[in-house]
Amino acid sequence: MTQIKESSTIQENKITAFNECPVTYVMEKIGGYWKPIILYHLLTGSKRYSELKKTIPAITEKMLIQHLKQLEADDLVIRESRPVVPPHVTYTLTKAGMALKPVMYTMAKWAIEQADTNAKFTYKSLDDFPESPTMLEEV
Amino acid sequence: MTQIKESSTIQENKITAFNECPVTYVMEKIGGYWKPIILYHLLTGSKRYSELKKTIPAITEKMLIQHLKQLEADDLVIRESRPVVPPHVTYTLTKAGMALKPVMYTMAKWAIEQADTNAKFTYKSLDDFPESPTMLEEV
DNA sequence: CAGAATCCACGCTGATACTG
DNA sequence: CAGTATCAGCGTGGATTCTG
Numbered sequence A, B: 001m002t003q004i005k006e007s008s009t010i011q012e013n014k015i016t017a018f019n020e021c022p023v024t025y026v027m028e029k030i031g032g033y034w035k036p037i038i039l040y041h042l043l044t045g046s047k048r049y050s051e052l053k054k055t056i057p058a059i060t061e062k063m064l065i066q067h068l069k070q071l072e073a074d075d076l077v078i079r080e081s082r083p084v085v086p087p088h089v090t091y092t093l094t095k096a097g098m099a100l101k102p103v104m105y106t107m108a109k110w111a112i113e114q115a116d117t118n119a120k121f122t123y124k125s126l127d128d129f130p131e132s133p134t135m136l137e138e139v
Numbered sequence C: 001c002a003g004a005a006t007c008c009a010c011g012c013t014g015a016t017a018c019t020g
Numbered sequence D: 001c002a003g004t005a006t007c008a009g010c011g012t013g014g015a016t017t018c019t020g
Helices: A009-020 A022-030 A035-043 A049-055 A061-073 A100-114 A133-137 B009-020 B022-030 B035-043 B049-055 B061-073 B100-114 B133-137
Strands: A077-082 A088-093 B077-082 B088-093
Touching: A022 A035, A022 A100, A022 B022, A022 B035, A022 B100, A035 A049, A035 A061, A035 A088, A035 A100, A035 B022, A049 A061, A049 A088, A061 A077, A100 B022, A100 B100, B022 B035, B022 B100, B035 B049, B035 B061, B035 B088, B035 B100, B049 B061, B049 B088, B061 B077
Parallel strands: none
Antiparallel strands: A077 A088, B077 B088
Protein backbone atom coordinates (compact mmCIF):
# COMPACT_ATOMS: atom_id res chain seq x y z
CA MET A 1 0.00 0.00 0.00
CA THR A 2 2.65 2.43 -0.99
CA GLN A 3 4.93 2.48 1.99
CA ILE A 4 6.46 5.77 2.94
CA LYS A 5 10.20 5.84 2.97
CA GLU A 6 11.50 7.18 6.22
CA SER A 7 14.50 8.91 4.73
CA SER A 8 14.71 11.62 2.05
CA THR A 9 14.66 15.34 2.48
CA ILE A 10 11.03 15.73 1.67
CA GLN A 11 9.97 13.42 4.46
CA GLU A 12 12.32 15.20 6.85
CA ASN A 13 10.65 18.49 6.15
CA LYS A 14 7.26 16.90 6.35
CA ILE A 15 8.03 15.57 9.78
CA THR A 16 9.49 18.88 10.86
CA ALA A 17 6.42 20.78 9.79
CA PHE A 18 4.31 18.07 11.32
CA ASN A 19 6.01 18.49 14.67
CA GLU A 20 6.11 22.24 14.64
CA CYS A 21 2.74 23.15 13.23
CA PRO A 22 -0.50 21.81 14.64
CA VAL A 23 -2.36 22.85 11.54
CA THR A 24 -0.05 20.72 9.45
CA TYR A 25 -0.60 17.96 11.97
CA VAL A 26 -4.29 18.09 11.25
CA MET A 27 -3.66 18.15 7.51
CA GLU A 28 -1.58 15.03 7.76
CA LYS A 29 -4.43 13.31 9.51
CA ILE A 30 -7.35 14.39 7.39
CA GLY A 31 -5.56 15.56 4.22
CA GLY A 32 -5.81 13.83 0.91
CA TYR A 33 -8.58 13.90 -1.60
CA TRP A 34 -10.82 11.39 0.09
CA LYS A 35 -10.25 11.42 3.81
CA PRO A 36 -12.60 14.30 4.58
CA ILE A 37 -15.32 12.63 2.57
CA ILE A 38 -14.80 9.31 4.31
CA LEU A 39 -14.80 10.98 7.70
CA TYR A 40 -17.88 12.90 6.76
CA HIS A 41 -19.80 9.78 6.01
CA LEU A 42 -18.59 8.07 9.15
CA LEU A 43 -19.77 11.03 11.20
CA THR A 44 -23.30 9.88 10.58
CA GLY A 45 -22.53 6.51 12.11
CA SER A 46 -20.65 3.30 11.53
CA LYS A 47 -20.47 2.06 8.00
CA ARG A 48 -19.57 -1.17 6.30
CA TYR A 49 -16.86 -1.25 3.70
CA SER A 50 -19.33 -1.85 0.92
CA GLU A 51 -21.54 0.97 2.16
CA LEU A 52 -18.67 3.40 1.98
CA LYS A 53 -17.80 2.24 -1.49
CA LYS A 54 -21.38 2.67 -2.57
CA THR A 55 -21.67 6.11 -1.04
CA ILE A 56 -18.48 7.34 -2.67
CA PRO A 57 -18.65 5.92 -6.17
CA ALA A 58 -15.74 7.89 -7.58
CA ILE A 59 -13.17 6.46 -5.21
CA THR A 60 -11.11 3.45 -6.23
CA GLU A 61 -10.84 0.51 -3.89
CA LYS A 62 -7.15 1.12 -3.39
CA MET A 63 -7.71 4.67 -2.27
CA LEU A 64 -10.54 3.69 0.03
CA ILE A 65 -8.53 0.94 1.69
CA GLN A 66 -5.41 3.04 1.85
CA HIS A 67 -7.13 5.95 3.51
CA LEU A 68 -9.07 3.74 5.86
CA LYS A 69 -5.81 2.14 6.93
CA GLN A 70 -4.21 5.49 7.51
CA LEU A 71 -7.21 6.67 9.44
CA GLU A 72 -7.04 3.52 11.51
CA ALA A 73 -3.32 4.00 12.13
CA ASP A 74 -4.05 7.55 13.21
CA ASP A 75 -6.64 6.33 15.69
CA LEU A 76 -9.44 8.15 13.96
CA VAL A 77 -11.43 5.08 13.00
CA ILE A 78 -11.82 1.61 14.38
CA ARG A 79 -11.96 -1.37 12.09
CA GLU A 80 -14.07 -4.28 13.22
CA SER A 81 -14.03 -7.40 11.14
CA ARG A 82 -16.12 -10.47 11.73
CA PRO A 83 -14.44 -13.65 10.56
CA VAL A 84 -17.39 -14.93 8.67
CA VAL A 85 -18.19 -15.77 5.11
CA PRO A 86 -18.86 -13.46 3.45
CA PRO A 87 -16.58 -11.02 5.30
CA HIS A 88 -18.24 -8.33 7.32
CA VAL A 89 -16.17 -5.26 8.19
CA THR A 90 -17.44 -2.11 9.80
CA TYR A 91 -15.66 1.15 10.35
CA THR A 92 -16.45 3.38 13.29
CA LEU A 93 -15.08 6.72 14.40
CA THR A 94 -13.01 6.88 17.57
CA LYS A 95 -13.40 9.67 20.10
CA ALA A 96 -10.62 11.56 18.36
CA GLY A 97 -12.44 11.06 15.12
CA MET A 98 -15.66 12.38 16.55
CA ALA A 99 -13.76 15.32 17.95
CA LEU A 100 -12.95 16.29 14.39
CA LYS A 101 -16.52 17.27 13.82
CA PRO A 102 -16.19 20.88 15.00
CA VAL A 103 -12.92 21.15 13.12
CA MET A 104 -14.48 20.09 9.87
CA TYR A 105 -17.50 22.20 10.61
CA THR A 106 -15.38 25.29 11.09
CA MET A 107 -13.49 24.61 7.91
CA ALA A 108 -16.66 24.00 5.98
CA LYS A 109 -18.17 27.18 7.32
CA TRP A 110 -15.24 29.24 6.17
CA ALA A 111 -15.21 27.58 2.76
CA ILE A 112 -18.88 28.20 2.20
CA GLU A 113 -18.61 31.79 3.33
CA GLN A 114 -15.72 32.45 0.99
CA ALA A 115 -17.24 30.69 -1.99
CA ASP A 116 -20.93 31.34 -1.54
CA THR A 117 -21.17 33.26 -4.78
CA ASN A 118 -20.06 30.25 -6.75
CA ALA A 119 -22.74 27.95 -5.39
CA LYS A 120 -20.34 25.07 -5.14
CA PHE A 121 -20.15 22.15 -2.77
CA THR A 122 -22.81 19.93 -4.14
CA TYR A 123 -21.55 17.22 -1.88
CA LYS A 124 -21.67 18.83 1.49
CA SER A 125 -23.34 21.92 2.71
CA LEU A 126 -23.74 23.12 6.24
CA ASP A 127 -27.26 21.82 6.14
CA ASP A 128 -26.02 18.40 5.21
CA PHE A 129 -23.60 18.41 8.08
CA PRO A 130 -24.55 15.90 10.73
CA GLU A 131 -26.33 17.63 13.52
CA SER A 132 -24.95 17.45 16.98
CA PRO A 133 -25.87 19.61 19.94
CA THR A 134 -22.33 19.46 21.26
CA MET A 135 -20.86 20.35 17.93
CA LEU A 136 -21.06 24.08 18.25
CA GLU A 137 -20.95 24.38 21.96
CA GLU A 138 -17.59 22.78 22.25
CA VAL A 139 -15.91 25.19 19.88
CA MET B 1 7.00 28.26 -11.03
CA THR B 2 5.78 24.80 -11.73
CA GLN B 3 2.60 25.37 -13.62
CA ILE B 4 -0.20 22.93 -13.00
CA LYS B 5 -1.42 21.11 -16.01
CA GLU B 6 -5.14 21.39 -16.31
CA SER B 7 -5.63 17.93 -17.72
CA SER B 8 -4.76 14.53 -16.23
CA THR B 9 -6.90 12.33 -14.07
CA ILE B 10 -5.33 13.34 -10.82
CA GLN B 11 -6.17 16.97 -11.36
CA GLU B 12 -9.67 16.02 -12.40
CA ASN B 13 -10.25 14.25 -9.14
CA LYS B 14 -8.64 17.07 -7.25
CA ILE B 15 -11.01 19.52 -8.83
CA THR B 16 -13.96 17.23 -8.23
CA ALA B 17 -13.14 16.83 -4.57
CA PHE B 18 -12.44 20.55 -4.42
CA ASN B 19 -15.88 21.34 -5.76
CA GLU B 20 -17.72 18.80 -3.72
CA CYS B 21 -16.03 19.00 -0.38
CA PRO B 22 -15.57 22.26 1.51
CA VAL B 23 -12.97 20.69 3.75
CA THR B 24 -10.89 19.81 0.72
CA TYR B 25 -11.48 23.34 -0.48
CA VAL B 26 -9.85 24.66 2.65
CA MET B 27 -7.01 22.17 2.32
CA GLU B 28 -6.28 23.39 -1.16
CA LYS B 29 -6.05 26.92 0.14
CA ILE B 30 -3.96 26.41 3.22
CA GLY B 31 -2.45 23.00 2.51
CA GLY B 32 1.20 22.37 1.87
CA TYR B 33 4.05 22.25 4.27
CA TRP B 34 4.55 25.96 4.62
CA LYS B 35 1.29 27.77 4.02
CA PRO B 36 -0.04 27.42 7.57
CA ILE B 37 3.23 28.71 8.94
CA ILE B 38 3.25 31.65 6.57
CA LEU B 39 -0.35 32.46 7.39
CA TYR B 40 0.39 32.15 11.06
CA HIS B 41 3.11 34.74 10.89
CA LEU B 42 0.97 37.06 8.83
CA LEU B 43 -1.80 36.82 11.39
CA THR B 44 0.31 38.96 13.66
CA GLY B 45 0.42 41.68 11.05
CA SER B 46 1.93 42.59 7.72
CA LYS B 47 5.39 41.33 7.00
CA ARG B 48 8.06 42.11 4.48
CA TYR B 49 9.43 39.38 2.30
CA SER B 50 12.75 39.41 4.08
CA GLU B 51 11.04 39.29 7.45
CA LEU B 52 9.17 36.16 6.47
CA LYS B 53 12.35 34.58 5.20
CA LYS B 54 14.09 35.42 8.44
CA THR B 55 11.25 34.11 10.58
CA ILE B 56 11.05 30.82 8.70
CA PRO B 57 14.69 29.88 8.15
CA ALA B 58 14.02 26.34 6.93
CA ILE B 59 12.00 27.40 3.91
CA THR B 60 13.68 27.85 0.56
CA GLU B 61 13.11 31.02 -1.39
CA LYS B 62 11.35 29.14 -4.11
CA MET B 63 8.83 27.62 -1.72
CA LEU B 64 8.23 30.93 0.02
CA ILE B 65 7.59 32.77 -3.23
CA GLN B 66 5.54 29.95 -4.63
CA HIS B 67 3.26 29.74 -1.64
CA LEU B 68 2.95 33.48 -1.36
CA LYS B 69 1.88 33.60 -4.98
CA GLN B 70 -0.68 30.91 -4.43
CA LEU B 71 -1.97 32.66 -1.36
CA GLU B 72 -2.22 35.85 -3.35
CA ALA B 73 -4.04 34.08 -6.17
CA ASP B 74 -6.42 32.65 -3.60
CA ASP B 75 -7.13 36.13 -2.24
CA LEU B 76 -5.75 35.29 1.16
CA VAL B 77 -2.89 37.78 1.11
CA ILE B 78 -2.25 41.08 -0.60
CA ARG B 79 1.13 41.85 -2.08
CA GLU B 80 2.21 45.46 -2.03
CA SER B 81 5.41 46.37 -3.76
CA ARG B 82 6.99 49.77 -3.77
CA PRO B 83 8.99 50.43 -6.93
CA VAL B 84 12.09 51.66 -5.16
CA VAL B 85 15.67 50.56 -4.88
CA PRO B 86 16.12 48.38 -2.98
CA PRO B 87 12.75 46.69 -3.54
CA HIS B 88 10.26 46.84 -0.72
CA VAL B 89 7.44 44.30 -0.70
CA THR B 90 4.98 43.68 2.08
CA TYR B 91 2.44 40.94 2.44
CA THR B 92 -0.83 41.50 4.26
CA LEU B 93 -3.76 39.23 4.97
CA THR B 94 -7.05 39.91 3.23
CA LYS B 95 -10.36 39.68 5.04
CA ALA B 96 -10.66 36.08 3.89
CA GLY B 97 -7.19 35.46 5.24
CA MET B 98 -8.08 36.95 8.59
CA ALA B 99 -11.21 34.84 8.64
CA LEU B 100 -9.00 31.79 8.64
CA LYS B 101 -7.96 32.56 12.17
CA PRO B 102 -10.77 30.67 13.90
CA VAL B 103 -10.34 27.83 11.42
CA MET B 104 -6.67 27.46 12.22
CA TYR B 105 -7.42 27.93 15.88
CA THR B 106 -9.93 25.11 15.87
CA MET B 107 -7.54 22.85 14.04
CA ALA B 108 -4.70 23.71 16.38
CA LYS B 109 -6.91 23.08 19.36
CA TRP B 110 -7.81 19.63 18.18
CA ALA B 111 -4.22 18.80 17.33
CA ILE B 112 -2.98 19.85 20.73
CA GLU B 113 -5.73 17.96 22.48
CA GLN B 114 -4.95 14.80 20.57
CA ALA B 115 -1.21 15.05 20.93
CA ASP B 116 -0.80 16.67 24.31
CA THR B 117 0.98 13.69 25.75
CA ASN B 118 3.74 14.05 23.21
CA ALA B 119 4.51 17.65 24.04
CA LYS B 120 4.99 18.52 20.40
CA PHE B 121 4.43 21.69 18.49
CA THR B 122 7.42 23.76 19.48
CA TYR B 123 6.47 26.17 16.76
CA LYS B 124 2.96 27.06 17.67
CA SER B 125 0.93 26.48 20.74
CA LEU B 126 -2.43 27.87 21.64
CA ASP B 127 -0.69 30.41 23.83
CA ASP B 128 1.35 31.60 20.90
CA PHE B 129 -1.74 32.02 18.82
CA PRO B 130 -2.48 35.64 18.09
CA GLU B 131 -5.16 36.88 20.40
CA SER B 132 -8.30 38.27 18.99
CA PRO B 133 -11.51 38.98 20.84
CA THR B 134 -13.58 38.08 17.80
CA MET B 135 -11.73 34.87 17.27
CA LEU B 136 -13.64 32.66 19.62
CA GLU B 137 -16.91 34.49 19.58
CA GLU B 138 -17.46 34.06 15.89
CA VAL B 139 -17.05 30.33 15.96
C1' DC C 1 -17.41 -9.31 0.35
C1' DA C 2 -13.29 -7.10 1.37
C1' DG C 3 -9.24 -6.62 0.20
C1' DA C 4 -3.87 -7.16 -1.82
C1' DA C 5 -0.31 -6.51 -5.41
C1' DT C 6 1.80 -4.40 -9.23
C1' DC C 7 2.96 -0.75 -12.62
C1' DC C 8 3.23 3.86 -13.95
C1' DA C 9 2.31 8.89 -14.63
C1' DC C 10 1.91 13.20 -12.54
C1' DG C 11 3.12 17.08 -9.89
C1' DC C 12 5.18 18.61 -5.74
C1' DT C 13 9.36 19.84 -3.51
C1' DG C 14 14.28 20.93 -3.00
C1' DA C 15 19.02 22.39 -4.62
C1' DT C 16 21.49 25.35 -7.12
C1' DA C 17 22.52 29.22 -9.88
C1' DC C 18 21.18 33.58 -11.78
C1' DT C 19 18.87 38.69 -12.09
C1' DG C 20 16.64 43.77 -12.01
C1' DC D 1 16.15 43.15 -1.65
C1' DA D 2 13.13 40.29 -3.85
C1' DG D 3 12.75 37.47 -6.72
C1' DT D 4 13.49 33.63 -11.44
C1' DA D 5 15.05 29.56 -13.91
C1' DT D 6 16.21 24.99 -14.47
C1' DC D 7 16.86 20.17 -13.13
C1' DA D 8 16.04 16.00 -10.81
C1' DG D 9 14.01 12.98 -7.06
C1' DC D 10 10.38 11.47 -4.48
C1' DG D 11 5.76 10.20 -3.09
C1' DT D 12 1.05 9.97 -4.16
C1' DG D 13 -2.78 8.58 -6.62
C1' DG D 14 -4.94 5.80 -10.53
C1' DA D 15 -5.73 1.57 -13.35
C1' DT D 16 -5.71 -3.06 -13.51
C1' DT D 17 -5.49 -7.66 -11.98
C1' DC D 18 -5.74 -11.22 -8.51
C1' DT D 19 -7.20 -13.58 -3.81
C1' DG D 20 -9.15 -15.72 0.90
